[in-house]
Amino acid sequence: AQSVTQLDSQVPVFEEAPVELRCNYSSSVSVYLFWYVQYPNQGLQLLLKYLSGSTLVKGINGFEAEFNKSQTSFHLRKPSVHISDTAEYFCAVRVTGTASKLTFGTGTRLQVTL
Amino acid sequence: DAGVTQSPTHLIKTRGQQVTLRCSPKSGHDTVSWYQQALGQGPQFIFQYYEEEERQRGNFPDRFSGHQFPNYSSELNVNALLLGDSALYLCASSLRSVSNQPQHFGDGTRLSIL
Secondary structure (H helix, E strand, O other): OOEEEOOOOEEEEEOOOOEEEOOEEEOOOOEEEEEEEEOOOOOEEEEEEEOOOOOEEEOHHHOEEEEEOOOOEEEEEEOOOOHHHOEEEEEEEEEOOOOOOOEEOOOEEEEEEO | OOOOEEEOOEEEEOOOOOEEEEEEOOOOOOEEEEEEEOOOOOOEEEEEEEOOEEEEEOOOOOOEEEEEOOOOOEEEEEOOOOHHHOEEEEEEEEOOOOOOOOOEEOOOEEEEEO
16 A cells, blocks of 8 residues: 655745645555645646656646655755745655556645745 | 536535536546545545446445446445535546556535535
């Protein structure tokens, strides 16, 4: 079975400051890794994904994430946040080579203020 | 190109009633997955449908059932509703033959049980 841990339930940050949202996972088999964003009263929108290859992946809205196999982590970063980045962020994994279910973390609320 | 669409947007039911939620996948997708997202939690996998059959199921009771139609659209049925069934229900679609493709999510149906 797979599991995902997002240690920070809330992350407050000032506009234009950098931010890192942490994600650690556990799995006995290889997984794909994803970050999704959820704005109020909306579904999930894909930010970025790691499938294979380069461990640094870039996504939409200036976000990037780095896959670290030895630490089983996939932290999300942005060098300068904007008010509009305020949302809930979810890290998720899925077993490679399958179209199987996503396993999500509990989410991190990013609150950007002036 | 229409994305994943879900109906209705909101629904209010009372305990013991039955409910049906509907989902139309993104054009070109053939696999539909359903997730339950309780308030303040990450989405939890309910089940997945492909070729009109349930292919994978999460840890949900038999009160939760589903169906997939020949046009790939899907329904989620919940019987004998409990207060704890109050949640956002998300539908996600994908193309089964491309295993590394991320799932695309709809905006969900907000179900409230009184």
